Amino acid sequence: MVTIKDVAKAAGVSPSTVSRVVKNHPGISSDTKRKIRKIMEQMGYTPHVAARNLVTKRSYTIGLVVKSAVHEAVLNPFFTEVNFGVSEACRTKGFSTIMTAAEDDDSLFLEVKNLINSKRVDGFILLYSKENDPVTKYLTSMAFPFVVIGKDVMNSGDAIHVDNDNVQAAKEMTDLLIDEGYEDIVMVVDNEVFAVSQDRIAGFEQAMASNGLSSKCKVVQCDKDESSIERMLVDLFDHTPPQALLTLDGVLNARIISRLYQMQIRIPEDVATATFSESPLTKFAAPPQTVVDIYPKELGKEASNEVIMLIKDDNRLKRNITVPTRIIERQSTKKEERG
Incomplete structure (x- = not known):
């Protein structure tokens, strides 16, 4: 089995440098990351996810929350394109995704609460925006990282919103x-x-x-x-x-x-x-x-980048991002x- 030491030797760097690349540490240059990731791929090295999560106390997973029936979420091209954008952006930063969907507020709220309590996610992307939403209120009260793909209906400035005009x-x-x-x-x-x-x-x-x-x-x-x-x-x-x-x-x-x-x-x-x-x-x-x-894939990418940065820096400025349309x-x- 290929180890970090094997990758480090092939790359001519220390094992700690390879470890920081695995964790996507900001102190490593982009060129070095690309070089080491290429060697990791060539050698078939797979990071030990469980060990990494234990050390960092993170799941490296983003939850996608959809206010819809599961079958509708799967069949709707908008959700599919957003999911592509989210997955693509998350993958480049070492994160995976998990989706939860429900039509009624109570079921969706319970799903989100369970994901947080079981420590299965580090942050959420909400694929909807509505007034008096219990999920949004709960995440805000918990100071849990989340981004909304949709309008800031409350004008509260409590969350990052990514939307079209x-x-x-x-x-x-x-x-x-x-x-x-x-x-x-x-x-x-x-x-x-x-x-x-x-x-x-x-x-x-x-x-x-x-x-x-x-x-x-x-x-x-x-x-x-x-x-x-x-x-x-x-x-x-x-x-x-x-x-x-x-x-x-x-x-x-x-x-x-x-x-x-x-x-x-x-x-x-x-x-x-x-x-x-x-x-x-x-x-x-x-x-x-x-x-x-409305460029749904770009909506997903922007939301992913923002929630991951929010996970790494909970003091990040809350802002609204507008993706253009044609x-x-x-x-x-x-x-x-x-x-």
Whole structure:
């Protein structure tokens, strides 16, 4: 079995230097770390994780907290992309990840509390933001390191938040639809609890108002199940059919365009569709969907870097980080495609 001494001899350094590289010690230069890690990989050396954790009194694990059913968290491309970003950033710093997901506050709170009490994690990344959240309150009261991917809804400055400007993103998307000639625009949401939902609704309403279309501004809510989506769409198209549908995210958008196909409502000839969060669901849809790319992988990377630095320095400045967005315009909103 390859030991630290073997790696040190091959690298021409002391065993203590190799040990500090394993622990990602800031006193070792990047060049030295790269050199030694390459030799470790070539020699097949694997650090003894349990021994390292015993010495440092850390688990070197970050917990991802998702306010959703487990199957939804697994299937939602947003969570998958965020997870990729988190895992990639954590791996380069010697940390692993573990995810916990639940729909109700009590279950999620209990999961988080158990992870802390069992010393299985050093910090958390919350993939949601909502007012009066018991998990956020508990972590704050415990002074336990955590970062929120979402808006600082309480304006408390008690945590680091990584987010997009969802109000501005929704305004820009709505302006694009209006510039394309759509005026009867309906925004469809499947929840209004989370800050991201409220901000996107606010941006939509602001854009409609600034373009003199307040009277045509309409937000409708439906549940995630197929029957609820069908009832909502039948009600919309049986009365005054909208010219465009702006959905809260790519998963809801995919469910809606599938139902529109079954109702023989064409996109974009009969109604334009647009949404938030770029993924294979939007890129490879029929037709490809106009979307606001929110860069979920970058959200995950930024959150990971911040929580790891917070673990190492609990006096780190709490700040809000904004990841930019961009609109990708595709066939689903092209006015010239309409008959």
